[in-house]
Amino acid sequence: xxxxALEARQKQIWCKDDNPMVMDCDKDxxxxxxxxxxCVFCGSRVVLYPIADxxxxxxxxxxxxxxxxxxxxxxxxxxxxxxxxxxxxMQERDVIFGGEKKLYRALVELIDRHAPAAAxxxxxxxxxxxxxxxxxxxxxxxxxxxxxVLPVQSEGFKGNKRAGYQAACLAMRRLVGTGxxxxxxxxxxxxLGDFNLAGELWLIxxxxxxxxxxxxxxxxxxxxxxxxxxxHGAALNVVQCSGATMDLATMMxxxxxxxxxxxxxxxxEDMAAALYAVADFFKQEPAIMARTKELVREELATLxxxxxxxxxxxxxxxxxxxxxxxxxxxxxxxxxxxxxxxVVMVGSQTGTAEDYQELADITDPGTxxxxxxxxxxxxxxxxxxxxxxFVGGVKERPIAYKLGVAFCDHNxxxxxxxxxxxxxxxxxxxxxxxxxSPIWRLLPRxxx
Amino acid sequence: xxxxxxxxxxxxxACKLCxxxxxxxxxxxxxxxxxxxxxxxxxxxxxxxxxISHFNEPIDIASSSLGEKxxxxxxxxxxxxxxxxxxxxxxxxxxxxxxxxLTETIGDDLHQLLGEYRREFLAGDxxxxxxxxxxxxxxxxxxxxxxxxxxxxxxxxxxDADAAEAGLATDKEQAGPVINLLPGLVSPADLRxxxxxxxxxxxxxxxLPDISETLDGPALDDYPLIPQGGTEIxxxxxxxxxxxxxxxxxxxxxxxxxxxxxxxxxxxxxHRLGLPLGLRETDRFxxxxxDLTNTGPLAAGARLRDSQLRDSRSSLPPFQAAARGRLLDAxxxxxxxxxGKQAVVYGEEDLVVGLVSLLAECGVRTVLCASGGxxxxxxxxxxxxxxxxxxxxPEVEEDCDFFDIAARARQLKPDLLIGHSKxxxxxxxxxxxxxxxxxxxxxxxxxxxxxxxxxxGAQQLFDTIVNTVIARKQxxxxxxxxxx
Numbered sequence: 001x002x003x004x005a006l007e008a009r010q011k012q013i014w015c016k017d018d019n020p021m022v023m024d025c026d027k028d029x030x031x032x033x034x035x036x037x038x039c040v041f042c043g044s045r046v047v048l049y050p051i052a053d054x055x056x057x058x059x060x061x062x063x064x065x066x067x068x069x070x071x072x073x074x075x076x077x078x079x080x081x082x083x084x085x086x087x088x089x090m091q092e093r094d095v096i097f098g099g100e101k102k103l104y105r106a107l108v109e110l111i112d113r114h115a116p117a118a119a120x121x122x123x124x125x126x127x128x129x130x131x132x133x134x135x136x137x138x139x140x141x142x143x144x145x146x147x148x149v150l151p152v153q154s155e156g157f158k159g160n161k162r163a164g165y166q167a168a169c170l171a172m173r174r175l176v177g178t179g180x181x182x183x184x185x186x187x188x189x190x191x192l193g194d195f196n197l198a199g200e201l202w203l204i205x206x207x208x209x210x211x212x213x214x215x216x217x218x219x220x221x222x223x224x225x226x227x228x229x230x231x232h233g234a235a236l237n238v239v240q241c242s243g244a245t246m247d248l249a250t251m252m253x254x255x256x257x258x259x260x261x262x263x264x265x266x267x268x269e270d271m272a273a274a275l276y277a278v279a280d281f282f283k284q285e286p287a288i289m290a291r292t293k294e295l296v297r298e299e300l301a302t303l304x305x306x307x308x309x310x311x312x313x314x315x316x317x318x319x320x321x322x323x324x325x326x327x328x329x330x331x332x333x334x335x336x337x338x339x340x341x342x343v344v345m346v347g348s349q350t351g352t353a354e355d356y357q358e359l360a361d362i363t364d365p366g367t368x369x370x371x372x373x374x375x376x377x378x379x380x381x382x383x384x385x386x387x388x389x390f391v392g393g394v395k396e397r398p399i400a401y402k403l404g405v406a407f408c409d410h411n412x413x414x415x416x417x418x419x420x421x422x423x424x425x426x427x428x429x430x431x432x433x434x435x436x437s438p439i440w441r442l443l444p445r446x447x448x
Numbered sequence: 449x450x451x452x453x454x455x456x457x458x459x460x461x462a463c464k465l466c467x468x469x470x471x472x473x474x475x476x477x478x479x480x481x482x483x484x485x486x487x488x489x490x491x492x493x494x495x496x497x498x499x500i501s502h503f504n505e506p507i508d509i510a511s512s513s514l515g516e517k518x519x520x521x522x523x524x525x526x527x528x529x530x531x532x533x534x535x536x537x538x539x540x541x542x543x544x545x546x547x548x549x550l551t552e553t554i555g556d557d558l559h560q561l562l563g564e565y566r567r568e569f570l571a572g573d574x575x576x577x578x579x580x581x582x583x584x585x586x587x588x589x590x591x592x593x594x595x596x597x598x599x600x601x602x603x604x605x606x607x608d609a610d611a612a613e614a615g616l617a618t619d620k621e622q623a624g625p626v627i628n629l630l631p632g633l634v635s636p637a638d639l640r641x642x643x644x645x646x647x648x649x650x651x652x653x654x655x656l657p658d659i660s661e662t663l664d665g666p667a668l669d670d671y672p673l674i675p676q677g678g679t680e681i682x683x684x685x686x687x688x689x690x691x692x693x694x695x696x697x698x699x700x701x702x703x704x705x706x707x708x709x710x711x712x713x714x715x716x717x718x719h720r721l722g723l724p725l726g727l728r729e730t731d732r733f734x735x736x737x738x739d740l741t742n743t744g745p746l747a748a749g750a751r752l753r754d755s756q757l758r759d760s761r762s763s764l765p766p767f768q769a770a771a772r773g774r775l776l777d778a779x780x781x782x783x784x785x786x787x788g789k790q791a792v793v794y795g796e797e798d799l800v801v802g803l804v805s806l807l808a809e810c811g812v813r814t815v816l817c818a819s820g821g822x823x824x825x826x827x828x829x830x831x832x833x834x835x836x837x838x839x840x841x842p843e844v845e846e847d848c849d850f851f852d853i854a855a856r857a858r859q860l861k862p863d864l865l866i867g868h869s870k871x872x873x874x875x876x877x878x879x880x881x882x883x884x885x886x887x888x889x890x891x892x893x894x895x896x897x898x899x900x901x902x903x904x905g906a907q908q909l910f911d912t913i914v915n916t917v918i919a920r921k922q923x924x925x926x927x928x929x930x931x932x
Contacts, residue, residue, distance in 0.1 A: 029489050030513065030533060032510045032533030032534040035492075037489055038493040039488050061586035064490075068494075069461060084460055084461060087462060092585070125519075156489075157488035375508050380671075399671060402506055403669070444668060
């Protein structure tokens with residue numbers, strides 16, 4: 001294989017050296033480059049999906065709904081309406097004559113059948129073209145059925161995943177501020193940007209409970225419409241995965257004066273920093289900080305000795321990272337250091353200039369940093385950098401495996417908790433399980 | 449209960465996929481080809497993810513990655529840039545271009561745009577990739593229409609109008625008689641078996657498409673630009689001069705039939721059969737092969753010697769005769785365990801027809817046949833393959849989703865659910881086993897290695913089904929016996 005990157009993409013690949021970073025990013029994917037990115041619809045669907053008592057109706061032809069049917073491991077402690085895939089399955093006649101009538105009838109039918117707390121209606125590519133008035137249909141159904149019915153302007157072609165995050169946040173913003181905030185503790189937060197994959201949010205909530213901090217709304221993991229409606233009663237918004245829900249936090253800051261902190265729950269350092277940041281925010285109640293310190297001490301006392309056995313085997317192995325949002329990459333760089341591994345390549349689908357600068361700051365010289373990459377580039381990085389383990393999602397896995405490289409699944413459908421202190425141990429265990437497998441010694445590349 | 453009733457408009461948990469996905473799978477089965485979607489970036493990525501999760505193989509699908517401006521002013525410029533970039537990076541022999549709902553709706557004319565692209569950017573010689581286009585609006589039809597449409601487009605756009613003009617030697621000079629085999633969407637394992645069968649009959653076959661290697665490849669030491677395998681383009685070019693075409697699919701719509709086109713344009717004899725799934729549908733397929741070999745137009749070229757036939761009455765080659773014998777013997781051994789069992793079968797229409805046929809042969813009564821497809825031919829096809837063995841024909845539902853299937857299954861209380869992995873939640877709710885077949889299998893490894901076709905495929909499915917029933921009885925037994 002040759003010709004790693006197309007000329008038009010050269011500025012989206014940077015190798016860390018002594019020169020200042022030059023990185024082109026936050027632009028449309030190059031046609032024909034086989035980007036790993038999805039679309040606006042995907043961004044909206046990802047963010048809103050875990051709201052478990054809402055109806056999620058995709059207005060469009062069948063594909064968009066069917067490819068997002070129960071694909072995430074976003075768990076619910078109660079209703080599981082989010083795991084069903086609803087579509088208007090637009091047909092040719094709907095495209096020609098307009099889909100509003102069908103949308104109206106589908107909404108009424110599904111609301112009558114499932115009695116959801118709210119409904120989100122996702123716009124797809126052709127809805128944006130034929131000009132169905134989602135807003136009007138939603139308003140009408142909302143008036144008739146007495147629940148919020150929210151249009152999500154997520155036409156696939158109107159940008160990338162980040163535009164989808166924004167559309168989702170705009171839809172959620174309409175819910176915030178409509179609920180009763182009576183009885184909410186002054187030491188209260190909303191958790192934004194955790195999607196309760198494999199139950200991670202429950203773990204994080206447990207930490208906050210132990211600290212004595214009340215969680216008002218999970219946005220959106222194990223999410224409930226009523227919680228989001230009263231989210232403006234919380235004292236602080238704690239935002240993870242800054243791309244996905246930051247827009248909502250920003251709007252809530254402007255409209256309700258709720259301060260925002262950015263955190264990550266992956267890796268020991270970032271997890272502890274997240275808890276300390278919240279405790280620090282509530283410093284008028286020193287007991288919270290005291291409990292937080294105790295919590296971190298307890299967790300680390302059991303975690304660190306267990307991590308040590310994995311670190312011994314993994315010391316000096318090389319890792320590559322390619323993820324959707326850059327926040328995950330920051331944490332992964334640190335998490336690999338914790339288990340003795342060296343990161344030689346890191347990239348994301350939708351990072352911003354600030355994100356890539358931060359990656360440049362925290363990585364070692366020689367590290368490749370890449371924006372909106374594709375299979376051929378990623379394969380060449382894995383090969384040239386002699387990577388031992390690649391971490392990414394479903395689309396990255398076969399690239400690693402085809403080349404005989406170990407892989408850690410850091411995707412949306414994972415079944416193991418990777419967040420929190422317990423998640424760090426799972427992470428080390430999974431990395432270890434793949435890197436240390438005997439299979440690599442039998443493959444063509446290593447067998448020779 | 450069906451969406452066909454006018455007061456039921458929404459779809460819940462669809463039992464079909466979108467049309468471009470089928471086209472992508474078909475293009476993946478052509479040697480040196482890169483599938484390309486003319487649409488926004490998300491379509492390609494969603495489909496890659498969906499396909500990877502079944503095959504556990506890389507599948508690079510290029511996209512025009514259309515943005516808002518392109519949606520307004522047309523996607524031509526991005527299409528051309530995309531084709532240029534794919535050509536530069538992948539050096540493909542062929543780019544299979546499928547449209548999407550977006551580009552169909554904004555009215556991009558692929559025929560015209562590709563003509564412009566050829567004039568502007570291609571050298572007009574052997575170094576150019578071939579460009580094959582297919583219209584796949586996702587608001588009309590399902591992935592199967594996309595699959596068949598792409599196969600037909602490949603044939604229509606590649607088969608030489610005039611062999612002499614193309615400077616190709618005739619097939620008879622080259623390699624003896626050739627059969628076109630158009631298998632439809634079947635697994636890589638199925639394709640490998642079909643190749644073995646053709647070899648046993650000493651028939652040289654052009655199988656289109658052929659994903660047996662491209663979507664079930666070996667471990668490598670480098671990432672392949674384009675995976676090995678697939679139907680050779682030169683073989684596709686010659687399909688107009690084959691002795692006969694065999695096309696699987698009792699419900700395949702005529703306008704999408706590649707064999708039908710080869711018959712009407714090139715006079716290639718067309719044989720339309722059901723998927724050779726189960727004993728009798730396989731018998732029909734092999735009888736046709738025997739006929740083509742011994743007494744048909746190919747008789748002079750490849751008559752089987754009597755010594756190669758275990759049984760002159762059966763006219764089967766020895767391995768097939770033996771496999772058939774074992775299958776029948778196994779079905780005798782297992783018949784009582786399956787007697788009276790009832791199944792719900794769902795998925796692509798032609799797969800459903802084959803499964804009902806197999807189930808009827810082993811004494812399982814299918815109570816509901818369901819598909820998200822709507823050929824209008826499903827009920828008749830089911831009747832044709834199974835009516836004489838079943839006391840009562842199953843209910844047949846076209847154009848239905850898993851909401852419909854679940855509603856009916858709760859009343860019918862079947863013992864087994866048979867179909868792809870998206871029926872798992874229903875199987876779990878009903879507390880009955882799911883026998884995984886077809887595409888997609890997203891909750892197990894090795895979906896690409898499930899063998900459905902031929903006596904061997906019937907054997908494997910039969911063993912799986914009967915042992916699933918036996919295991920259930922054993923697990924439910926209060927004493928936990930260890931001897932049947």
